[in-house]
């Protein structure tokens with residue numbers, strides 16, 4: 001049977017990237033998506049903004065919602081200090097299987113814990129399951145209609161602390177209007193929009209960075 005796009009993306013990584021070299025994994029995926037098949041990775045342009053925010057926050061604990069093939073997981077984990085921990089949640093087992101191999105190819109398994117399941121089920125269990133009290137940085141890139149309910153859930157579960165940074169992909173395209181309205185109008189967040197483009201296209205999109213004020 002015909003392979004899937006994530007399988008072909010993994011093949012491009014294994015063919016063109018060097019084991020243990022996260023930058024070559026990132027380059028191989030971007031080249032594949034720009035020249036062969038588009039895929040919904042955050043991409044190189046928004047990826048540079050992601051890199052800048054990760055470097056500024058210098059997080060000890062990161063939560064990623066929506067792993068897909070692990071592109072942003074690799075982008076974030078490559079910048080983390082030795083003892084830092086990135087937990088990434090993925091609902092689709094086929095995507096999770098591909099992402100594990102991409103993360104392994106980059107040599108970043110030690111920094112990443114990929115959890116299969118839905119954010120709504122796992123967010124309430126973060127403390128007991130993984131011993132993480134609060135997250136310094138959360139990257140939202142999963143189902144767009146889950147950004148707002150999951151943000152409210154993270155607040156309720158107390159996994160955000162004063163100064164925790166939420167960074168949300170696709171706030172323009174495909175768009176997350178209810179989330180954007182919430183973080184931009186709530187007194188409990190200080191929000192900032194980073195204008196960019198939808199990965200590998202000229203369509204406008206951007207990242208919204210929201211600091212939780214506690």
Ligand SMILES: O=C(NC/C=C/[C@H]1O[C@@H](Sc2ccncc2)[C@H](O)[C@@H]1O)c1cc([N+](=O)[O-])cc(O)c1O
Nearest residue numbers: 040066067068089090091092095118119141142143
């Ligand atoms: O739809 C998009 N992203 C949804 C991503 C969803 C990812 O997260 C889980 S769902 C989940 C994971 C964890 N917990 C609950 C659910 C899916 O299995 C997928 O791996 C998207 C679409 C476009 N686009 O141009 O159409 C561009 C983008 O950058 C996008 O991110």
Ligand SMILES: [Mg+2]
Nearest residue numbers: 042141169170
């Ligand atoms: Mg996205």
